[in-house]
Amino acid sequence: MKQTEQDEIIRVADAMADAARKAILPYFRQAGLSAENKLIDGFDPVTIADRAAEQAMRAILAERRPQDGIFGEEFGRKEGTSGLTWVLDPIDGTRGFISGTPTWGVLIALSDRTGPIFGIVDQPYMNERFFGGFGRADMSGPLGTRALAVRSTMDLRDAILFTTFPEVGTPEERSAFEAVACDVRLTRYGMDCYAYVLLAAGQVDLVIEAGLNAYDIQAPIAVIQAAGGVVTDWQGGPAHEGGRVLAAATPELHAEALAVLSQA
8 A cells, every 4th residue: 555545544534533523522421411222131322422423434434535445333334445444433432431431432443354454542532542553653642642652561460451341251251351360460440442552552461352343443453553562362363353352562471361361
């Protein structure tokens, strides 16, 4: 891909993130915001903000990148002709969004047939935006712009581990997660996509999750890999289709956590 097209893709992704912010922020921490449940058994909320943000991003793509495909959480797939697909989660962490916590984010990834090649994770309320791909690994926020780089932790005993839900996934998946959690220095919960950008920013060392969709993980993969980290499934294979995900700061730490997950 030529540099000129990469630059245009970054500009389009930036514009999409800006449009999503504008659509979402009027609803955050507002009294009376309602959420529909997309599940019969369980709770998977969606709000007017989720749908408005995805519609705003799709409108930009229709104008500026009509040749590309789209796969979004709220409005499904649109086929393209370029071989590139935008993978969108307008609000990753809607449970957190409706609870007023600032750990949700807008996920924007551009993928080819091999997986994500560029991604943005945007946290509108904290004015933070994380970029990964095309030679970029950086973030902007209230403290300015700085490079992203993972930590150098190699030993589970020194690691900080995140996951979103204490129950993780199935009972078997939870048992495997807990086997890793028993070996690390600190385990924290409930961060949604923000855990992944904390890993890319060098604040934590591991994120382990299960039951993800492609739109939950493709943008975080792009950002973490650009920052020097490793993201696979629990067998060490590609994770961009979702499912079970292991993200680690270093190959050594990844290998150690993977061995524990496999044994469990």
